[in-house]
Amino acid sequence: MDILLQFFINALMLGAIYALAAVAYTLVYGILEMINFAFGELFMFGAFLVVSFMLPQVSLFGVMVPMPGLPFLLAAPLAIFIVAGMGYLIERCAYRPLRFAPRLAPLITAIAVSVALQNLAQSVWGAQELAYPSFFLLEAKPIQIGGAYISMVEIAVIVTAAVVMTALHFYVKKTRMGRAMRAAAQDVEAAALMGIPVNRVIAMAFIIGSGLAALAGIFYGAVYLFAHPHMGFMPGLKAMVAAVLGGIGNIRGAMLGGIVLGFAETFGAAYLPNGSAYRDAIAFGILILLLLFRPQGLLGTRLPNRLADRGAMAFKGSASAIDAGLARLSAFFAGRDLVRYASWGILAVVAVSVFFIFPSPYWARVFVFVLIYALLASGLNIVVGFAGLLDLGFVAFWAVGSYFTSILFVEVLAKGYGVDVSSVWWLFYVNLLLGGGLAALFGMMLGYPTLRLRGDYLAIMTLGFGEIIRLVATNWVDLTRGPMGIRGIPVPSLFGYKLGSPVQLYLLGLVLLALAVFLIALMVRSYLGRAWVAIREDEAAAEAMGINTARYKLYAYSAGGFFGGVTGVFFAHSQQYISPLSFTLFENILILMLIVLGGMGTLAGPIIGAAIWVVFLEVARDMPFIQQHPELRFMALGVLLVVLMIFRPQGLLGQKRQPLMMS
Amino acid sequence: MPDQATALPLDDKVLLDVKGVGRRFGGLVALANLDVAIRPGEALGLIGPNGAGKTTFFNIIAGAIPVSSGSIHLDGEQISGLSPDRIAGKGIARTFQNIRLFDEMSVLENVLIGRHRFFRASLFGLIFRTKKAHAEENLSKEVARQVLERVGLADKMAQPARSLSYGDQRRLEIARALALEPKLLLLDEPMAGMNPTEKADLSRLIVELNRSGMTILLIEHDMKAVMGISKRVIVLHHGEIIADGSPDAVRADRTVIDAYLGRRG
């Protein structure tokens, strides 16, 4: 009984924090139908700012800076205020210019903002956890109820969450701004027509949402007594899950979703077999089940409105100086054909430099990675670039291919049956196909439940799938050797002749990439590719023209999955060692960003994006500044992506449109 | 219910048979218990004030939104409840009131999307570019070119759809729908935003299509155009059919005039 009561208290506290952050997601989603991934980072900034204000001194950019040492009750509102301002600025600068862009644009931008903020925080506060300074709530003695304990902070979290959310409920119900918000959430277009200042309403939603995220982060930090640059990422995702769980766009639903998630996680971790290792998978598992059986969420009524017409949502923002400036910049970038010529230049330079890399195994190895990322990006590009489906679980296919061949070669053949793996060299080539095929099958499995979902739901769902696969790879130690990874994977060979040197691997990879691009081109330049692009451009119109969108989406997932799987097999054998560390969500985001960088929905874009980024990463290693602050590279990429999405959504090199017909 | 006009002789063939179709959006009754029978080869005009339910009626036929009640049959086969792509596959093509082209695709590629239902090549066929795969692609390209010729866009085939003028975009939507070789063509305000010459050209095209045997259901606010094209006009108001008959009869109908006047006033 004591133990149940203690679980109950833990769950309620965790649920309250999720609920606060979930309300942030739901507020913004309700109006803009956009998932602001960056709330996770604003959550983190909330915690960092409070800690910084409360301490007598803090190391910022590696320099000790004196701080006011404010009491908690002053520091917290100040932090919330600042974070709310950040939220406003992010909306104003990064999201508003994209309000009428295709669905994917704001979503990708939000991810990029999130990456940039995370790495910015690491530059400012360092990579270490910062300890939460003690204050009155922490010093107070916990209350004992039977054998269970509840601390003052936990009481404060639960009470404050309840009060804030009740207040918000009344704000939305009773005030003018609140009513405007509700109207906008019903129908932005209609609200704009009725004279509701939509821009101000949206800004307000961001301000309130960011403040709530900051508050959640402050509490999260206070309960677990730390602040860290990456602390917001997982809770942010969970809060998003909670918002979807409750019915996205529905404030009471978000509260309920948060609490339900808190309970599911706590009790799941306690009572499921190996529950605590799979703890993070619980949230995503629930999400997938939910989206399968009740996509509108627990309290939600809103189903993805598939006839919603993007083009028609044309209310005008006020023509401020910023807007005019943005427009001018945009025109400047759009008008540069220079950049397109530069793209050929760069391709030529890369092609020529290839001849110089042969003497240097290092550069050959770098280019092996260019090829691996180019392969991955090309596969993901089928899903994201051509079919227009945001996929944040793509690394799972990569993992499936890698693990398939590694388990077969090392665990089964070499260890299980004592086979000399060099005698079955041909199996590598068979595995390229089998691994690809297996991943394609996974693609179908992943695709099936997502068919009914729209872009942003899809993104979270695929994200959940990817995380589950990674957690399985980490925790199913008997199959995958878990975090220890699988070692001793043989290098590819041909009739007993080893192809293990970097240059040989490079050439092998080049053949694979050429084949992949060729295959993708053949698929894209046919009715198959046309169907994908039609779905991307306008799903309802595609359907009206006789395209079975569900089926073609599945094809896209499995085609993308196939190339992910093939890459996985090549990756495992070229590296001779794999572990779950390679298949993280961040890698997935990175691959996605490379596609955007080079140009979505083109054949060359992913390759160019991969080449630029991998080579840049290596060249940047020599810069002393980067050696001291390696995270700046990722911050720069995040910022670059935001700028690209706004001014040059067609990618850095402005590729020509991909033809979609047989020639 | 003005059923005298819709009552058909028993042996007369019906292409599209709409029986008791209703559609509600929450409390709003967008369509109330409609009965419409469209005969093969007919050019039927559908008019009504804003918000009357015309586009909703199209969406229902095309399967974009499900019916709340009633059923729809095409050539005696029930199509209500099928997905939009299945319905398109059975030969119903539509255009949209607010143009919905595939902006980034070329004009020719847009039209080729209309040909989607005729493609049979397998993945194997596509990858090895078999004769069969080539043949069907070439055939469809040929049809697409002819259709574009017909709507007068042959010289703009390679341009991206978004670069077309408004009138050309409307024509491209029609071309895309024609490429589907539909039994029934649904046109939702195809002349909106066109200048008089464009309108006249388009009217001629629609009449021509109809003469060559295509059944057409046309929503249009331009009365003159509708009257010129259609021999039969249905008037929708608040989701109900308030008149159904020859253009002259409808024009003279008191309820119709009231509906339009009431709406304006």
Place this chain on the structure above:
Amino acid sequence: MRKAFRYMTAAAALAAIASFTASAAGAAEEVKIGFTAALSGDFAAYGENMQRGLELAIGEINAKSDNGGITLAITTADDRGLPSDGVLIAQRFCSDETVDIVMGYSFSSVALAAATIINDCQLPVLASAVTSPDLAGVSPYFRRNVLTDAVQGELAGTYAAKVLGAKRIAALNQQDDYGIGGTDAFVAAAKAAGAEILSREAYVLGTKDFKTQLTSIKAQTPDLLWVGGFYTEAAKIAQQARQIGLDVQILGSDGLLSPKLIELGGASIDGTILYGMFDPSVAKPEVQAFVKAYKDKYGEEPNAWAALAYDAGYTLNEAAKLAAAKNGKVDRVGLNAAFAEIKAVPGVTGPTTFQENGNREGTVVYLQVKDGKFILAPKQLN
């Protein structure tokens, strides 16, 4: 500046007298370290600790006037904790002829991925934080100055049962090679010594909430809680244990040995026992000097990662001096041979000697957190 120069020329002259061969090359022998670790991403902190420890050692060594003409240089590469980056960086260091040795590595998996490449180009490695048993004998060029998790865990298991007299043990381990390997050995040794293992659960590095596990553990009424993991999570475990009224002796692995443990854990961490190869309770003068120098330079106290990397720097210096004295120059093969020969190089983590398989000989000391400080635990394993 000028003074330093004078010392250096003097040192060169001395070396010339001492050895004819060493004079020419030895005078200006620069040994370049390729340092790699996770320096961005979730777990950048551990890599940063190592980088700081190593850079401190390099600074001190280069400031010496009588170092046999050896100076140390460093080039740094962030591996993001990714095996794939480990491969790239290994190749980079292999191809860069000026790199004489690779140091660092925050994760065993990254070192494992790099091992074959580094072996092929005969580049010696001296790692300082990777404890996977898989790395033992992985290559004749691979060495580490940290004990394997198996050795550590076994010692700790015996210590728990025999010295602390624990009868009922609950175990928590970080779900990676370090946590699993160490806890496997701990559990086996503790069982062999007569203790009962009530439960064993894994958590992923980066976990924040342990209340659920701790609530279950509380119901089992253990008399000892083993934590095989890092300080970041251990601090949270201790705090949350106190929050739910679980008052149990915590025994932790050497991943806990960091002043951050105390900073993050606050009062809750008091009483926790842990072991490590490095005793920051500043009993010995060289440790005291290290702690002071580190604090002066970085404004924080060093942890086990920093201490091991610091010692690795000095160990390298010894090997380099030996190689230079023998061959008149420092190259990869010579350096590798020298590593096998050096014995009992003094350091803040005790003397360093390498075994044939690249592991380090040594033992651990048991420490306890007391009033916000690490002190030598009252009971040691004889």
